[in-house]
Amino acid sequence: xxxxxxxxxxxxxxxxxxxxxxxxxxxxxxxxxxxxxxxxxxxxxxxxxxxxxxxxxxxxxxxxxxxxxxxxxxxxxxxxxxxxxxxxxxxxxxxxxxxxxxxxxxxxxxxxxxxxxxxxxxxxxxxxxxxxxxxxxxxxxxxxxxxxxxxxxxxxxxxxxxxxxxxxxxxxxxxxxxxxxxxxxxxxxxxxxxxxxxxxxxxxxxxxxxxxxxxxxxxxxxxxxxxxxxxxxxxxxxxxxxxxxxxxxxxxxxxxxxxxxxxxxxxxxxxxxxxxxxxxxxxxxxxxxxxxxxxxxxxxxxxxxxxxxxxxxxxxxxxxxxxxxxxxxxxxxxxxxxxxxxxxxxxxxxxxxxxxxxxxxxxxxxxxxxxxxxxxxxxxxxxxxxxxxxxxxxxxxxxxxxxxxxxxxxxxxxxxxxxxxxxxxxxxxxxxxxxxxxxxxxxxxxxxxxxxxxxxxxxxxxxxxxxxxxxxxxxxxxxxxxxxxxxxxxxxxxxxxxxxxxxxxxxxxxxxxxxxxxxxxxxxxxxxxxxxxxxxxxxxxxxxxxxxxxxxxxxxxxxxxxxxxxxxxxxxxxxxxxxxxxxxxxxxxxxxxxxxxxxxxxxxxxxxxxxxxxxxxxxxxxxxxxxxxxxxxxxxxxxxxxxxxxxxxxxxxxxxxxxxxxxxxxxxxxxxxxxxxxxxxxxxxxxxxxxxxxxxxxxxxxxxxxxxxxxxxxxxxxxxxxxxxxx
Ligand code: ADP
Ligand code: MG
Numbered sequence: 001x002x003x004x005x006x007x008x009x010x011x012x013x014x015x016x017x018x019x020x021x022x023x024x025x026x027x028x029x030x031x032x033x034x035x036x037x038x039x040x041x042x043x044x045x046x047x048x049x050x051x052x053x054x055x056x057x058x059x060x061x062x063x064x065x066x067x068x069x070x071x072x073x074x075x076x077x078x079x080x081x082x083x084x085x086x087x088x089x090x091x092x093x094x095x096x097x098x099x100x101x102x103x104x105x106x107x108x109x110x111x112x113x114x115x116x117x118x119x120x121x122x123x124x125x126x127x128x129x130x131x132x133x134x135x136x137x138x139x140x141x142x143x144x145x146x147x148x149x150x151x152x153x154x155x156x157x158x159x160x161x162x163x164x165x166x167x168x169x170x171x172x173x174x175x176x177x178x179x180x181x182x183x184x185x186x187x188x189x190x191x192x193x194x195x196x197x198x199x200x201x202x203x204x205x206x207x208x209x210x211x212x213x214x215x216x217x218x219x220x221x222x223x224x225x226x227x228x229x230x231x232x233x234x235x236x237x238x239x240x241x242x243x244x245x246x247x248x249x250x251x252x253x254x255x256x257x258x259x260x261x262x263x264x265x266x267x268x269x270x271x272x273x274x275x276x277x278x279x280x281x282x283x284x285x286x287x288x289x290x291x292x293x294x295x296x297x298x299x300x301x302x303x304x305x306x307x308x309x310x311x312x313x314x315x316x317x318x319x320x321x322x323x324x325x326x327x328x329x330x331x332x333x334x335x336x337x338x339x340x341x342x343x344x345x346x347x348x349x350x351x352x353x354x355x356x357x358x359x360x361x362x363x364x365x366x367x368x369x370x371x372x373x374x375x376x377x378x379x380x381x382x383x384x385x386x387x388x389x390x391x392x393x394x395x396x397x398x399x400x401x402x403x404x405x406x407x408x409x410x411x412x413x414x415x416x417x418x419x420x421x422x423x424x425x426x427x428x429x430x431x432x433x434x435x436x437x438x439x440x441x442x443x444x445x446x447x448x449x450x451x452x453x454x455x456x457x458x459x460x461x462x463x464x465x466x467x468x469x470x471x472x473x474x475x476x477x478x479x480x481x482x483x484x485x486x487x488x489x490x491x492x493x494x495x496x497x498x499x500x501x502x503x504x505x506x507x508x509x510x511x512x513x514x515x516x517x518x519x520x521x522x523x524x525x526x527x528x529x530x531x532x533x534x535x536x537x538x539x540x541x542x543x544x545x546x547x548x549x550x551x552x553x554x555x556x557x558x559x560x561x562x563x564x565x566x567x568x569x570x571x572x573x574x575x576x577x578x579x580x581x582x583x584x585x586x587x588x589x590x591x592x593x594x595x596x597x598x599x600x601x602x603x604x605x606x607x608x609x610x611x612x613x614x615x616x617x618x619x620x621x622x623x624x625x626x627x628x629x630x631x632x633x634x635x636x637x638x639x640x641x642x643x644x645x646x647x648x649x650x651x652x653x654x655x656x657x658x659x660x661x662x663x664x665x666x667x668x669x670x671x672x673x674x675x676x677x678x679x680x681x682x683x684x685x686x687x688x689x690x691x692x693x694x695x696x697x698x699x700x701x702x703x704x705x706x707x708x709x710x711x712x713x714x715x716x717x718x719x720x721x722x723x724x725x726x727x
Contacts, residue, residue: 140592221306
């Protein structure tokens with residue numbers, strides 16, 4: 001039997017897309033008009049609420065004051081009116097359970113009235129509190145199934161918004177999600193709590209510098225990387241459907257070697273998608289700023305302007321949802337996984353983080369003369385101290401199955417946490433540690449060797465892409481965050497560890513001042529001491545190099561290559577003490593997170609292993625057998641004709657070898673899976689990592705070998721070349 005028909009047509013994928021609005025007229029977009037169109041913004045509130053009520057609410061939003069029920073009732077009415085005017089029929093408390101995704105359950109505004117009609121109703125209590133039957137969300141032991149109550153609570157600091165669909169729309173109210181006993185079952189609550197402690201400590205420090213701030217918050221802006229592939233391919237790959245990444249697949253002859261994709265001209269269909277996605281994001285009040293092609297073929301990036309951490313985290317979730325949703329309108333699937341394609345660059349999410357007062361002062365702005373800017377140096381030092389003391393927590397905050405494929409693979413920062421600070425600040429710190437800082441290196445002008453081009457101001461320090469945590473001008477950039485993950489826990493960790501470091505420095509300072517030292521003198525001493533304790537965290541060299549690994553070890557820095565090396569440390573006494581001291585997470589909440597994340601890791605790997613096995617057995621194996629039959633027939637017929645059959649014979653042997661190897665690898669995986677019986681989740685997860693993962697790699701190797709030998713028309717899966725290059 002021969003069969004020369006592909007089971008799908010990559011050409012169709014390339015041809016058969018059409019933009020959603022296939023009208024010939026270009027739709028013009030007025031950003032200022034549509035921006036925030038679907039969010040219930042402060043202006044809307046101010047306009048619709050009685051002045052006194054608005055003032056009260058503003059205090060809650062801006063200064064973190066307790067909300068009262070009168071305000072809630074008034075807001076509920078205003079919010080319902082706004083939403084129903086926009087056509088919303090339902091509302092939902094929108095929250096972020098520890099799955100890392102978002103959750104919603106819709107309720108209609110409709111209440112029947114006596115005359116047989118209906119009115120739209122929505123009260124203050126509907127707004128403030130919801131009670132989803134939340135027993136199916138992970139609680140890591142915080143909630144037994146028999147006490148299934150969970151509550152959602154309105155977060156007035158993050159604007160409500162409307163989600164649209166061609167057939168209707170609904171109101172989403174950002175909420176926190178907690179158990180019956182008040183323990184946080186979500187990602188939002190700890191962010192709010194951590195920002196509270198950060199606010200308190202930062203204001204305490206600012207007082208020393210005579211700066212009056214209403215509120216200090218961390219600010220966050222994320223650069224999100226993602227892949228787009230044609231849906232035609234996505235649905236033909238069980239691995240992409242179950243795991244978001246390809247579990248088998250040989251490297252294409254051409255990957256990113258030509259460096260031709262990064263910042264390249266954006267292909268037509270992709271641009272159509274981007275414009276549409278951005279429009280949706282603008283409507284949701286998400287300030288998207290940049291877009292470009294990334295390093296790998298089929299890889300792109302989008303970044304918004306920074307916002308307060310809590311809102312940025314909500315918006316990040318919305319951004320991921322929106323990218324996925326809109327991609328489908330263009331026949332694409334948007335892949336957010338950290339490593340969708342082996343051998344091709346993976347995706348990350350740079351988390352830019354800084355501190356800002358509500359009056360708009362960026363506390364990490366060094367100015368032209370950082371050596372002279374004690375306030376900046378104080379906060380900068382606190383951050384370095386925090387990162388040094390809590391490398392483990394930063395590493396844990398980015399630990400999950402997807403990111404294990406990416407960290408330390410010469411495309412992303414290594415699993416060793418260090419901080420890059422650039423030449424200028426390294427020099428200032430050097431001076432500080434050796435007596436006192438007298439000057440700051442200046443950048444000067446960059447001449448381009450021809451008078452027609454302008455001279456450009458040159459930064460005093462270059463960039464460094466290999467650092468996991470880099471100071472980039474007036475913010476730190478946490479570069480090891482994974483593309484698919486919620487940014488909440490990394491924010492919680494940064495907020496808390498920095499609050500703690502500020503707390504420690506302030507305590508030292510206040511003590512010195514009380515003992516009669518001048519503020520200036522004490523500041524110098526405290527900063528110097530903290531820097532000399534934590535300077536080992538500073539590394540300005542090549543973070544991808546092997547030498548760095550050795551040097552980091554000599555410096556005593558932590559190197560935690562995988563999730564299962566990092567996660568067990570979450571419950572170390574040091575970490576429990578820290579989170580409890582700052583009332584961000586209690587012991588039970590920390591243990592529950594550890595358990596949930598270990599379980600997620602375990603489940604992810606189990607799904608991957610099962611999928612690998614079933615694809616190998618039910619798709620790859622049969623394809624190879626069919627091709628072998630054809631080859632075997634051919635060998636015999638050629639022989640029958642009295643001709644030399646070396647070619648077919650060799651190929652037959654090769655495919656047969658591949659098949660035998662595949663068989664052995666599959667047996668091995670079976671054995672391993674049968675023997676995982678550790679009772680603890682952490683133990684099981686570690687076992688799976690150490691044993692299942694290598695077995696999957698063996699299967700993959702045999703499959704990829706077969707992919708290179710089996711006839712193309714028999715191969716049942718879209719291959720890398722098609723997925724990465726057909727747009
Ligand atoms: P860079 O060129 O260093 O990458 P950009 O200005 O392009 O800097 O910003 C990259 C990301 O950093 C954007 O998402 C931006 O919003 C964010 N960002 C800039 N300033 C801050 C800040 N003060 N706090 C938090 N994020 C910031
Ligand atoms: Mg950047």
